[in-house]
Amino acid sequence: xxxxxxxxxxxxxxxxxxxxxxxxxxxxxxxxxxxxxxxxxxxxxxxxxxxxxxxxxxxxxxxxxxxxxxxxxxxxxxxxxxxxxxxxxxxxxxxxxxxxxxxxxxxxxxxxxxxxxxxxxxxxxxxxxxxxxxxxxxxxxxxxxxxxxxxxxxxxxxxxxxxxxxxxxxxxxxxxxxxxxxxxxxxxxxxxxxxxxxxxxxxxxxxxxxxxxxxxxxxxxxxxxxxx
Amino acid sequence: xxxxxxxxxxxxxxxxxxxxxxxxxxxxxxxxxxxxxxxxxxxxxxxxxxxxxxxxxxxxxxxxxxxxxxxxxxxxxxxxxxxxxxxxxxxxxxxxxxxxxxxxxxxxxxxxxxxxxxxxxxxxxxxxxxxxxxxxxxxxxxxxxxxxxxxxxxxxxxxxxxxxxxxxxxxxxxxxxxxxxxxxxxxxxxxxxxxxxxxxxxx
Numbered sequence: 367x368x369x370x371x372x373x374x375x376x377x378x379x380x381x382x383x384x385x386x387x388x389x390x391x392x393x394x395x396x397x398x399x400x401x402x403x404x405x406x407x408x409x410x411x412x413x414x415x416x417x418x419x420x421x422x423x424x425x426x427x428x429x430x431x432x433x434x435x436x437x438x439x440x441x442x443x444x445x446x447x448x449x450x451x452x453x454x455x456x457x458x459x460x461x462x463x464x465x466x467x468x469x470x471x472x473x474x475x476x477x478x479x480x481x482x483x484x485x486x487x488x489x490x491x492x493x494x495x496x497x498x499x500x501x502x503x504x505x506x507x508x509x510x511x512x513x514x515x516x517x518x519x520x521x522x523x524x525x526x527x528x529x530x531x532x533x534x535x536x537x538x539x540x541x542x543x544x545x546x547x548x549x550x551x552x553x554x555x556x557x558x559x560x561x562x563x564x565x566x567x568x569x570x571x572x573x574x575x576x577x578x579x580x581x582x583x584x585x586x587x588x589x590x591x592x593x594x
Numbered sequence: 595x596x597x598x599x600x601x602x603x604x605x606x607x608x609x610x611x612x613x614x615x616x617x618x619x620x621x622x623x624x625x626x627x628x629x630x631x632x633x634x635x636x637x638x639x640x641x642x643x644x645x646x647x648x649x650x651x652x653x654x655x656x657x658x659x660x661x662x663x664x665x666x667x668x669x670x671x672x673x674x675x676x677x678x679x680x681x682x683x684x685x686x687x688x689x690x691x692x693x694x695x696x697x698x699x700x701x702x703x704x705x706x707x708x709x710x711x712x713x714x715x716x717x718x719x720x721x722x723x724x725x726x727x728x729x730x731x732x733x734x735x736x737x738x739x740x741x742x743x744x745x746x747x748x749x750x751x752x753x754x755x756x757x758x759x760x761x762x763x764x765x766x767x768x769x770x771x772x773x774x775x776x777x778x779x780x781x782x783x784x785x786x787x788x789x790x791x792x793x794x795x796x797x
Binding site for chain 2: 428433439440444448454
């Protein structure tokens with residue numbers, strides 16, 4: 367780089383070979399050009415020093431580029447998949463809700479955005495029951511069990527309980543998802559107390575109590591917010 | 595033996611990431627409760643391994659030494675998140691059952707180890723092949739452990755009943771202690787196979 371620069375300078379300062387004389391105007395133009403070229407070369411060299419492989423600016427530049435490209439790529443993947451993911455969630459939610467009222471084809475609508483209370487109406491538009499989503503505090507901590515409780519409007523009793531998501535201890539408390547325990551609640555009304563008409567799962571008392579409490583909460587929630 | 599053959603042998607046996615290098619123990623113990631989970635986890639990790647090895651190898655000359663680990667983690671995290679979205683969209687049931695362990699592939703030491711030890715020093719195609727063979731080694735190890743655990747704890751494979759109902763189920767096999775026990779036994783068997791025919795060192 368330095369050499370190029372020197373050459374350009376020399377080319378200008380050296381007297382022109384005889385016979386092919388350069389007019390003063392041309393020489394001036396050339397000098398100016400060489401000045402600009404010299405500045406450019408200097409700037410480039412400074413930049414190169416600045417962005418040497420292990421220099422701080424280069425480290426920052428590489429990380430910024432890498433993260434930007436990654437983020438752009440992820441944005442593209444998200445754009446493609448998010449629609450399907452939302453659809454899946456909706457399908458799963460509808461299946462859970464419909465399973466609460468076996469044998470009836472109901473149409474569910476949430477009472478208000480984020481309330482977790484879903485009104486189930488039959489084909490005549492008549493309100494049949496509610497699906498109430500509640501969190502229960504299980505063995506794995508606050509809100510570790512997410513469940514949906516089906517409540518019949520006429521009898522004010524549980525139609526079915528479905529555990530949607532839980533992070534209780536694998537093996538033991540997973541049994542709370544199995545039917546025999548959950549079926550005890552069917553056709554009955556809150557409040558439920560473990561040990562008084564409801565049996566806990568052996569080895570998973572905390573999880574069982576959490577499920578019972580969660581169902582009680584669902585009834586309470588429906589009473590305060592969900593009245594049609 | 596060609597280099598390709600050697601790479602396969604390394605990934606599956608000699609340098610099996612799980613059973614010989616003992617990397618990635620956490621996902622191995624956690625997701626080997628059933629065959630379905632094991633295959634899902636294995637394939638997800640393999641996909642990430644191939645992609646991240648490819649990308650790391652392609653960028654190896656551009657990434658400065660000082661920030662290579664951070665750069666690797668960004669690359670890996672990008673692919674893992676993409677795989678997570680794709681699973682949620684197209685295999686929601688598997689995504690649900692693997693849960694937290696998909697995002698945790700980011701810190702799976704097999705992937706970082708291969709990026710650092712292999713992909714940052716080798717060509718793009720070799721590195722992608724390394725991702726494939728190492729991923730297969732991980733998947734096969736997971737499947738072996740999970741087959742034993744699922745058979746003994748539930749009498750089934752891939753959720754289908756294999757053993758007769760009369761066969762007693764051993765509940766502990768589905769839980770972490772069972773995982774440790776089975777993993778230990780599988781590692782021991784693997785070592786015995788690898789050492790077969792080798793002379794014992796003089797006492």
